[in-house]
Amino acid sequence: TFSNWQAVKRIFRYLKGSANVGIVYKPKYKAGELEAYSDADFAGDHKTRLSRSGAVCKYAGGAITWASRKQRSVALSTTESEYIAASECVKEIVWLKELLSEIIELQGVPCLQIDNASAVKLVKNPEFHKRTKHVDIRYHFIRQKYEDGEITVRHVEGEHQLADILTKALPRPRFEDLRMRLGVLPVQGVTKVLGGSVENMTKHS
Template structure:
């Protein structure tokens, strides 16, 4: 891939990746080793997280179309080989989280993808991209589930920072869905929430105990968007910058 043509995004906007049952099979060991290497790289390159997780879903029976998608990630890395996270020491130490999801974005089983990231000041410290285990019946439900997953990661950081004598209160989780803050503050189960699994409702307890607070944010300011779906080159570049990544010369 050293002489390949570079691209500006890690995945096509309309990628349409499916199991491709009738497609040409490729070497499973090669495909899995490529995915494993890229998963290792996501520890310092969150900009490829969504693309790698998407391709990782087809490791059981990889096809040529899946291998092409993986090679596109390598072509993107060739376009930005020195992109990385910057951690300035003179910065704020406030914990802020972003939570987002797409709605039924995976065209095979109509399941949604949860994405989230946590910042200490302007320093990105953790992130995740995960396909939800159940099919959501509304955008409010899928955003609520994503917020609950993000909340568990925030609470983990809370406990870790206690070892250093640092305590956080009412950590904001920024979500671009209006319904989520209302659901977390309303303990009454109604027609829009009664079907949501009980395990996700622990976020209400965290809000009540003032561990976190759900704050609405505009979609164009939603940093976690990059972990849930594909974008064109302009929006993708904006999101990479919002992650605090810079190009090291």
């Protein structure tokens, strides 16, 4: 269809404009700091009314894993959709902790940042809230990990929610700001900062 073709052309334009962009990690980044963000676009699919979850984990200043997917069931509130997205993100955090611990020495407890205050309260509440009685039990996995001390959870203002980029289309200024904060930077600028270039590195390798 015409709309699909327009979407394809938009993807091509983005790929052309981002050919010299890559994820940059800071070599002197403080060890052990694993950051995670989760977000949801409530009922974003106008046909199915399914919400979309977005999650991203950062280490050494750059994104190391990210995901954007439709939720399996229809959420009845913004809080519920955010809670489900957070639970899905925690599964990724647990997996990452196991993987990274084989490579480096992790310090501290991973912090999951959510921009919905009610969802944060639901995670920290030791008793099931009325509004989550109907939520599939698998999504309460997050509460177990919080109570076990394997993760911490805190509220973050919407403007600082990095996972927002994975839930819906954004205005260009907002998109580029979040992309930069995820460590996705022009490679040419990075090589200048590091005092070298890809060409020089190749010659001396």
